[in-house]
Amino acid sequence: MQRSMIRPGNHVIKSYEAYSDMLFRIAMVHLGRRQDAEEAVQDTFIKLMEKAPDFNDAEHQKAWLIRVLTNTCKTMLGRGWRKREVKLDGADALVADSPMDLALLQLVLALPVKLKTVIHLYYYEDYPVQEISSILQISESAVKMRLQRGRQLLKLELEGAETE
Secondary structure, rough: OOOOOOOHHHHHHHHHHHHHHHHHHHHHHHOHHHHHHHHHHHHHHHHHHHHOOOOOHHHHHHHHHHHHHHHHHHHHHHOOOOOOOOOOOHHHHHHOOHHHHHHHHHHHHOHHHHHHHHHHHHHOOOOHHHHHEEEEEEEHHHHHHHHHHHHHHHHHHHHHHHHH
């Protein structure tokens, strides 16, 4: 059986140009490896082409893409062949202007998935709590709690690093 080639429409190309860098950064936070992050972003845009949902506006589309990407990352993390450790062989692609930024990024990547997702969306992508809640389909109080727990863990790690 031969599948016909799907050619991306102009809207998919524009979406890719607008959101691919942001989606890649989010995937790197989840997966920690460049190849896996690229695969997750690719799978997300394939789903966009296949499903071709109607969006109310650009923010609705952006939220849909982030949700699909996070679900794809969770699926990839759940695969039996993939170890559950985070490797930083592509972290330089994320925002790390200084060694201190890279060290902080490594600490964020070491957080549990639930915590690093909200930390990344809040601090690196500048999403407010309400939008994170909508994107991840969890309550605002859950977002706030995850942010608080993530900050606490980061604070403990940073204080531990200072005493060494």
